[in-house]
Amino acid sequence: xxxxxxxxxxxxxxxxxxxxxxxxxxxxxxxxxxxxxxxxxxxxxxxxxxxxxxxxxxxxxxxxxxxxxxxxxxxxxxxxxxxxxxxxxxxxxxxxxxxxxxxxxxxxxxxxxxxxxxxxxxxxxxxxxxxxxxxxxxxxxxxxxxxxxxxxxxxxxxxxxxxxxxxxxxxxxxxxxxxxxxxxxxxxxxxxxxxxxxxxxxxxxxxxxxxxxxxxxxxxxxxxxxxxxxxxxxxxxxxxxxxxxxxxxxxxxxxxxxxxxxxxxxxxxxxxxxxxxxxxxxxxxxxxxxxxxxxxxxxxxxxxxxxxxxxxxxxxxxxxxxxxxxxxxxxxxxxxxxxxxxxxxxxxxxxxxxxxxxxxxxxxxxxxxxxxxxxxxxxxxxxxxxx
Numbered sequence: 001x002x003x004x005x006x007x008x009x010x011x012x013x014x015x016x017x018x019x020x021x022x023x024x025x026x027x028x029x030x031x032x033x034x035x036x037x038x039x040x041x042x043x044x045x046x047x048x049x050x051x052x053x054x055x056x057x058x059x060x061x062x063x064x065x066x067x068x069x070x071x072x073x074x075x076x077x078x079x080x081x082x083x084x085x086x087x088x089x090x091x092x093x094x095x096x097x098x099x100x101x102x103x104x105x106x107x108x109x110x111x112x113x114x115x116x117x118x119x120x121x122x123x124x125x126x127x128x129x130x131x132x133x134x135x136x137x138x139x140x141x142x143x144x145x146x147x148x149x150x151x152x153x154x155x156x157x158x159x160x161x162x163x164x165x166x167x168x169x170x171x172x173x174x175x176x177x178x179x180x181x182x183x184x185x186x187x188x189x190x191x192x193x194x195x196x197x198x199x200x201x202x203x204x205x206x207x208x209x210x211x212x213x214x215x216x217x218x219x220x221x222x223x224x225x226x227x228x229x230x231x232x233x234x235x236x237x238x239x240x241x242x243x244x245x246x247x248x249x250x251x252x253x254x255x256x257x258x259x260x261x262x263x264x265x266x267x268x269x270x271x272x273x274x275x276x277x278x279x280x281x282x283x284x285x286x287x288x289x290x291x292x293x294x295x296x297x298x299x300x301x302x303x304x305x306x307x308x309x310x311x312x313x314x315x316x317x318x319x320x321x322x323x324x325x326x327x328x329x330x331x332x333x334x335x336x337x338x339x340x341x342x343x344x345x346x347x348x349x350x351x352x353x354x355x356x357x358x359x360x361x362x363x364x365x366x367x368x369x370x371x372x373x374x375x376x377x378x379x380x381x382x383x384x385x386x387x
Contacts, residue, residue, distance in 0.1 A: 025183040026190055026220035033149040041067060043160060043171035043178035044145060046138035049162035050167030052176070053078070053142040055151050056114040059107045064156065070174070071158035076100065078133065078143050079154045083315030087113060089130045092240035093353065096135060096143040096316050102127040114154035116313045119295055135155050137370030141181035147221040148187060149292030153315040192324035194218040195225065199334060205230075208272035216329050223283045227329055230268070231276030238359040240277035242267040242341040243326050243351075245284040248291055256371035257298065263364060267341055270364075278333065280326050287311065288320030306378035318383060323347060343385045361386075 032042045036055050043052055052071045054063060056079075057088045067075050081093035090097060099113060102125055113124065133140040142155045171178035183190075199215040209355040216229040233239040244267060250260030264279075271277035286294030289311065297310035330338065339360040340348060346359045365387050368376050379385040 024080055026187070026194060026218065026222075028177070028179050029145075029187045030220050030222060031177045032145055032184075032268065035177045036145060036149045036155075037151065039063065041070060041176055042142075042145070043167055043176050044138040044157075044181055044184065045160070045164050045167040045178060046134070046136060046141060046181040048137065048164055050138045050162075050164040051142055051157040052159035052160055053145075053155040055146055055149070056110065056154035056156055057115075057151050058353070059111050059156060061107045064107050064110075067156060067158055072161045073158050074104075075156045075158035077105075077113060078139055078157050079114060080143060080315040081132070082312045082317065083114070083154065084130050086116070086313050087124045087128075087314075088129060088134075089124060092312075096133040096140040098131040098133055098139065100129045100131060101125055103354040110156065114315075117299060136181050136185060138167070138181050141184040143182050143256065145179070145291075147316070147320065148184065150293065152293070163191065188322050189324055190192055191218050191220075191222060192322070192328050194220065194323055195328050195332070198224070203228075205268060205272075207269060216325075216332070216335070225283055225325055225329060226281040227333060228268070228281060229333065230278070231274075232269045233276040233278060233335070235336075238337040238339045238357075239335045239348075240271055240274050240278075240362065241330070241335070241338040242271070242279045242339065242364070243282060243347055244279055245282050245287065245321060248285060249294075256369050258372055258375055259366050260369075262366040266366060267364065270341065270362075278330075278335065280329055282321075282326060284321045287318070288322070289316050301375075307375050308378055308382040319346065321341040323350035324354050327351055327356045330356055343379075343387060345358065345384055345386065 011094040019181055035042050039055060039058060041052050041054050044048060045285050077095055077099045079099060081090050081095050081097050084090035084097050122357055139157055142157050143153050146155050147153045161169060162170045170177045195216045195218050197214050198217045201213055203211050203213045205211045208230045211228060211230050215224045217224045244264055247258060247260035249255035250258045267279050287289045293314055296314055300310040300313050305313060311318050337357045337359050339362055340358045341362045341364040343364055348361060351358055380387050
């Protein structure tokens with residue numbers, strides 16, 4: 001057991017009510033995500049600019065032509081600074097950038113700049129330059145929107161042909177979904193505040209028969225997180241808790257590439273042995289990049305990259321997860337203080353930022369195998385995990 005410095009316990013609070021405009025913003029972001037995922041153009045409007053954008057995934061010349069005709073100007077490829085640094089065009093960072101290529105780029109060339117998995121990847125064209133973008137601009141927020149859609153963080157975008165203040169009306173006239181940059185950037189926190197319990201059932205588990213599962217869903221109808229509550233935890237004492245991000249390959253298939261399945265089952269066993277506690281099963285596959293992107297990262301790892309470098313090759317940060325939903329779920333369940341089963345110091349600091357006190361870190365390690373020893377080594381060396 002590893003004690004965590006104790007701070008004053010936060011006062012128990014009732015979550016703020018979700019204002020109608022917040023629900024509306026969540027709904028619009030959800031629609032924009034759906035449009036981007038199906039390859040349709042979306043308008044993203046910032047305080048001083050607005051762009052019409054499409055996902056860079058599956059890009060072809062016909063899509064480029066339609067976007068150019070719609071916007072009335074040539075589009076450019078927008079990626080993260082992480083991806084630009086992989087292309088040796090910028091210093092490492094996580095902000096959005098615009099790639100300015102010489103001549104008239106083809107869809108094939110843009111695909112190979114955006115996606116490291118593209119076959120026979122071409123070198124970056126000589127003369128390519130990078131323009132940093134404000135994160136809160138329409139252009140910058142369009143890259144964040146691609147992340148929310150669990151696509152590669154890369155979009156093809158052209159300036160909206162009208163001033164930013166008129167962009168939403170222009171989008172409506174052209175039957176396009178439009179969203180404000182601010183709503184995109186605020187989405188994670190607004191989404192967490194909008195979580196509500198929507199279903200609960202008794203689910204006896206092997207070794208933990210007194211177990212109930214509570215499903216939480218945001219008011220916009222988005223994806224659910226689950227709370228697995230074992231026994232009858234006392235809300236007046238620190239509860240033994242585990243924040244577990246879903247892992248289809250490890251949790252369900254028993255993959256040996258990670259330690260997720262062992263951590264999930266081991267946490268349930270530890271809570272059952274304690275007599276009471278809670279495991280939050282968070283819908284944040286692949287450290288928040290989604291299952292498809294995780295499989296892409298696995299391909300890159302097979303080529304020799306570690307788990308951190310593979311995520312960054314795709315344009316993501318090494319860990320894109322957020323823990324505000326976990327904090328909201330704990331508060332809904334009546335818990336303000338936890339004894340957290342984790343090897344990841346980031347989870348402790350994240351919960352503290354969201355007013356959940358971690359009174360103790362409970363180590364949660366399992367033996368390595370021949371397939372995941374490099375993965376675990378990278379988690380310790382590159383991500384600061386404590387083993």
